Amino acid sequence: MTIEVQHIRKEFGQFTALDDVSLKFPDGQLTALLGPSGCGKTTLLRIIAGLETPDQGRVLLDGEDASGTHVRERQVGFVFQHYALFKHMTVFENVAFGLRVKPRRERPSEQQIRDKVRQLLELVQLDWIADRYPPQLSGGQRQRIALARALAVEPRVLLLDEPFGALDAKVRKELRRWLRRLHDELHVTSIFVTHDQEEALEVADQVVLMNKGHIEQIGTPDQVYNHPASPFVYGFLGNVNLFHGRVHEGVLASGDVQLQAPQHADVRDTEAIGYVRPHDLDVERYAPGLAGIVATLRRAHAIGPLAQLELERADNGELIEAAMSSERYGRLGLKEGETLVVRPRRMHVFVDEGANI
Structure with a gap:
């Protein structure tokens, strides 16, 4: 029917x-x-x-x-x-x-x-x-x-x-x-x-x-x-990280970080939010010159196939949730309190619909 x-x-x-x-x-x-x-x-x-x-x-x-x-x-x-x-x-x-x-x-x-x-x-x-x-x-x-x-x-x-x-x-x-x-x-x-x-x-x-x-x-x-x-x-639909900022010609400026938003290349200086799921974040140890969001590992929970990481951004103190395989987490040997770099592998940016584009 x-x-x-x-x-x-x-x-x-x-x-x-x-x-x-x-x-x-x-x-x-x-x-x-x-x-x-x-x-x-x-x-x-x-x-x-x-x-x-x-x-x-x-x-x-x-x-x-x-x-x-x-x-x-x-x-x-x-x-x-x-x-x-x-x-x-x-x-x-x-x-x-x-x-x-x-x-x-x-x-x-x-x-x-x-x-x-x-x-x-x-x-x-x-x-x-x-x-x-x-x-x-x-x-x-x-x-x-x-x-x-x-x-x-x-x-x-x-x-x-x-x-x-x-x-x-x-x-x-x-x-x-x-x-x-x-x-x-x-x-x-x-x-x-x-x-x-x-x-x-x-x-x-x-x-x-x-x-x-x-x-x-x-x-x-x-x-x-x-x-x-x-x-x-x-x-x-599931956990998500929000990156608030402004989009200008395909780049989302969030805090001290520039994140690529190529789908909004024609947008100029407009409020926007980037949405990134925890498993769409790449995480590695901090080194000078590495591009990405600098953050401190506050807590890690690695039980079962996935390790859940809670990180605090260095620029604005906001929390980020990241996920990786427990196997990779074990290989990296990350410790709470370490400084890491986080990069969105996949991000969906929603522009403020009330703004002039």
């Missing part, structure tokens, strides 16, 4: 949750709505589901206006953060629930229901706990049962609201890999809400970055991470 929202606006009192949002969700793809709390992503999901009514705009399902269609008729499956399983029902009965409450003329036979539930429990790899009750399950198992229950009614679209938000980090990682494999098998058009950047980049086919009721950027995980459209996107 293709889903499209057109010019959606939604207000709650004086708060504007969504402000003229238009967006297409491709058929059979897994789309992540990503952004900070309060950005409008859950409100948009609820409007698509029919649980909220927009103040303006419309929702199209396969090209047809569904704005007036009741939630029961939209053929939507839900998975929420807190499972919403019936504690007094077994796993089997939870999954069968949606089939059993269908109108009599649409309801499968008891044998068909049993076969369907068994297939779904096998799909989520939990057929061996069909007779248990939700309180007897782990959080990860409960969420997989919630997903099986949502799939039981054969939804045309699957909506997931922070589906792994209540789980610990290790279980989250396992479940999102599992969700990706499951989606590749089923190809149900799916939309999931998350504020976890790693989760969205790892699982989704398409990522929609939202901020303050607006869409900042739409693209594949690679596009939004490596080609961010705005300072917000750059800053939201």
Whole structure:
């Protein structure tokens, strides 16, 4: 099913949750709505589901206006953060629930229901706990049962609201890999809400970055991470160092340092910020004549494959975060308190849009 929202606006009192949002969700793809709390992503999901009514705009399902269609008729499956399983029902009965409450003329036979539930429990790899009750399950198992229950009614679209938000980090990682494999098998058009950047980049086919009721950027995980459209996107997707200064003819002057910004060769004396991710910084020991940002190593954390370095700039005292392989860190033999030189290997400069260029 293709889903499209057109010019959606939604207000709650004086708060504007969504402000003229238009967006297409491709058929059979897994789309992540990503952004900070309060950005409008859950409100948009609820409007698509029919649980909220927009103040303006419309929702199209396969090209047809569904704005007036009741939630029961939209053929939507839900998975929420807190499972919403019936504690007094077994796993089997939870999954069968949606089939059993269908109108009599649409309801499968008891044998068909049993076969369907068994297939779904096998799909989520939990057929061996069909007779248990939700309180007897782990959080990860409960969420997989919630997903099986949502799939039981054969939804045309699957909506997931922070589906792994209540789980610990290790279980989250396992479940999102599992969700990706499951989606590749089923190809149900799916939309999931998350504020976890790693989760969205790892699982989704398409990522929609939202901020303050607006869409900042739409693209594949690679596009939004490596080609961010705005300072917000750059800053939201992982750690980033900011180098404040002024750009003039392709050079960003930040403190006492001149940094190359060739993409802004036509800009003259304009405020700008350079964005550099920690792993895009080259670090070496200071020597006279070396070009770059002179900084003191204040702290190093080298556990696992990456060494995280915290450095203090000599010219303005600002902190810089750098990352390198633990192997290289060990070879260099760096010590806290040493003077180093840092050079951006890759930097994206955003010029002040309000300035004259």
